[in-house]
Amino acid sequence: xxxxxxxxxxxxxxxxxxxxxxxxxxxxxxxxxxxxxxxxxxxxxxxxxxxxxxxxxxxxxxxxxxxxxxxxxxxxxxxxxxxxxxxxxxxxxxxxxxxxxxxxxxxxxxxxxxxxxxxxxxxxxxxxxxxxxxxxxxxxxxxxxxxxxxxxxxxxxxxxxxxxxxxxxxxxxxxxxxxxxxxxxxxxxxxxxxxxxxxxxxxxxxxxxxxxxxxxxxxxxxxxxx
Amino acid sequence: xxxxxxxxxxxxxxxxxxxxxxxxxxxxxxxxxxxxxxxxxxxxxxxxxxxxxxxxxxxxxxxxxxxxxxxxxxxxxxxxxxxxxxxxxxxxxxxxxxxxxxxxxxxxxxxxxxxxxxxxxxxxxxxxxxxxxxxxxxxxxxxxxxxxxxxxxxxxxxxxxxxxxxxxxxxxxxxxxxxxxxxxxxxxxxxxxxxxxxxxxxxxxxxxxxxxxxxxxxxxxxxxxxxxxxxxxxxxxxxxxxxxxxxxxxxxxxxxxxxxxxxxxxxxxxxxxxxxxxxxxxxxxxxxxxxxxxxxxx
Numbered sequence: 001x002x003x004x005x006x007x008x009x010x011x012x013x014x015x016x017x018x019x020x021x022x023x024x025x026x027x028x029x030x031x032x033x034x035x036x037x038x039x040x041x042x043x044x045x046x047x048x049x050x051x052x053x054x055x056x057x058x059x060x061x062x063x064x065x066x067x068x069x070x071x072x073x074x075x076x077x078x079x080x081x082x083x084x085x086x087x088x089x090x091x092x093x094x095x096x097x098x099x100x101x102x103x104x105x106x107x108x109x110x111x112x113x114x115x116x117x118x119x120x121x122x123x124x125x126x127x128x129x130x131x132x133x134x135x136x137x138x139x140x141x142x143x144x145x146x147x148x149x150x151x152x153x154x155x156x157x158x159x160x161x162x163x164x165x166x167x168x169x170x171x172x173x174x175x176x177x178x179x180x181x182x183x184x185x186x187x188x189x190x191x192x193x194x195x196x197x198x199x200x201x202x203x204x205x206x207x208x209x210x211x212x213x214x215x216x217x218x219x220x221x222x223x224x225x226x
Numbered sequence: 227x228x229x230x231x232x233x234x235x236x237x238x239x240x241x242x243x244x245x246x247x248x249x250x251x252x253x254x255x256x257x258x259x260x261x262x263x264x265x266x267x268x269x270x271x272x273x274x275x276x277x278x279x280x281x282x283x284x285x286x287x288x289x290x291x292x293x294x295x296x297x298x299x300x301x302x303x304x305x306x307x308x309x310x311x312x313x314x315x316x317x318x319x320x321x322x323x324x325x326x327x328x329x330x331x332x333x334x335x336x337x338x339x340x341x342x343x344x345x346x347x348x349x350x351x352x353x354x355x356x357x358x359x360x361x362x363x364x365x366x367x368x369x370x371x372x373x374x375x376x377x378x379x380x381x382x383x384x385x386x387x388x389x390x391x392x393x394x395x396x397x398x399x400x401x402x403x404x405x406x407x408x409x410x411x412x413x414x415x416x417x418x419x420x421x422x423x424x425x426x427x428x429x430x431x432x433x434x435x436x437x438x439x440x441x442x443x444x445x446x447x448x449x450x451x452x453x454x455x456x457x458x459x460x461x462x463x464x465x466x467x468x469x470x471x472x473x474x475x476x477x478x479x480x481x482x483x484x485x486x487x488x489x490x491x492x493x494x495x496x497x498x499x500x501x502x503x504x505x506x507x508x509x510x511x512x513x514x515x516x517x518x519x520x521x522x523x524x
Contacts, residue, residue, distance in 0.1 A: 064445075067445070067446075067449050067451055068449050070451065071449045071450045071451040072450045072451070073449075073450050087401070087451065089402075089446075089451040089452075090402055090435045090451070090452070168438055168442075169442075169445075170451075172402070172404070172435025172436060172437075172446065172452070173407060173435065173436035173437075173438065174434070174435055174436070183438075186438065187407065187409060187410065187438075189333070189334070189337060190331060190333035190334060190337075190407070190409070190410040190438070191333060191409045191410050192333060192336060192337065
């Protein structure tokens with residue numbers, strides 16, 4: 001039982017991290033997705049590429065640069081220190097910021113696709129009925145894009161739970177602060193504690209399976225519009 | 227990594243692959259393209275360096291030149307990275323054999339060996355893992371030996387921070403102190419012992435951060451993200467002194483000696499090239515390099 005306690009702490013920390021990150025990503029990601037879906041700006045390609053970058057880059061690369069950027073000599077580190085926030089590496093806040101960047105495409109892209117699938121027509125119809133842009137967004141676009149939000153939230157959450165490389169690089173493996181499940185699992189394997197590793201790995205498999213089942217079972221098919 | 231490639235590039239390919247060539251011709255194999263050259267991948271901190279033959283056509287020409295050269299697949303603990311590159315270059319030049327080296331933490335390498343990795347010898351960061359491999363039948367009985375004794379240093383990238391007596395651990399408040407994971411890395415365990423014997427472990431525990439290996443611990447300190455860290459002397463010593471920053475060589479009586487043992491694995495049992503490499507590690511030429519990087523010898 002004693003040996004299971006650090007595992008439980010890691011599970012709790014992971015769920016906390018994933019929840020915070022998912023909520024923040026929905027707040028940050030929705031305007032980005034809306035802009036990407038609607039804009040005709042020439043910057044669309046560049047911004048889309050920046051958002052998608054973490055899908056391609058190896059996590060260790062992202063983690064390494066984040067470590068340098070957040071360190072005392074990096075631009076982010078200087079900024080946080082001058083604001084009196086201290087340095088971000090080895091802190092929970094640091095993990096949150098790193099995860100925001102790394103899980104961004106998994107939230108933005110489904111929402112962006114859902115916004116694009118709505119098309120111009122429902123929005124124009126709403127406008128002719130004298131709905132203002134804010135009203136159109138909340139009363140028409142968001143409800144119609146609901147499946148995209150559900151997918152984005154679940155993917156963002158799941159991807160944060162499964163994150164490893166970045167956390168390893170900037171987390172410092174501190175119990176109850178930065179030691180998430182994936183790192184704890186890695187520790188067990190490294191320490192040749194294969195039995196505990198199996199429990200944790202099996203638990204994660206089951207969790208991922210349940211999450212994805214929920215995603216596919218409860219997410220309604222996009223309604224036909226237009 | 228670079229040096230392996232360079233040697234292939236400057237025309238020494240001819241000495242490298244005859245054994246493989248003979249195998250290929252001995253058991254005829256379909257498929258003309260005998261492979262790509264040099265696939266280098268990076269997975270976490272594990273580097274796989276592999277150099278494979280160009281084509282069967284080239285290899286037939288190659289066989290005549292030297293029949294004794296062979297490939298040795300080697301697993302090496304991360305802290306021995308720098309000296310191993312030097313030793314590998316010398317060994318390849320002297321023997322004509324080719325080394326394929328995978329660097330990683332000892333725990334990970336153990337897991338890979340126990341699950342069928344094709345390594346023929348292991349240079350571990352401790353003495354327990356080779357002993358365990360021998361007990362479990364993955365290592366060849368009676369082939370273990372200590373190839374280096376690791377030294378622990380307290381190191382900072384800041385040239386003014388660490389004094390030559392390690393007093394900073396007692397006197398100043400520090401932001402973060404990096405150590406390697408004591409559960410898996412011998413240098414991490416040694417750091418914990420040293421702090422306990424100095425009586426500062428209680429004070430320092432809240433500011434400890436752990437690297438998954440000694441290599442990552444070094445990275446934490448080098449980037450400045452952690453002000454201080456316990457790393458291997460081999461990582462910060464260049465010829466004759468500390469390369470950058472400031473360091474305190476932790477006295478021997480503060481931790482158990484970090485004996486790094488090597489062992490011949492069963493996959494390398496009947497390979498003269500592998501035996502030759504292990505013997506080479508004990509040659510004065512290799513030992514000169516090992517010492518230069520801050521290790522002691524048994």
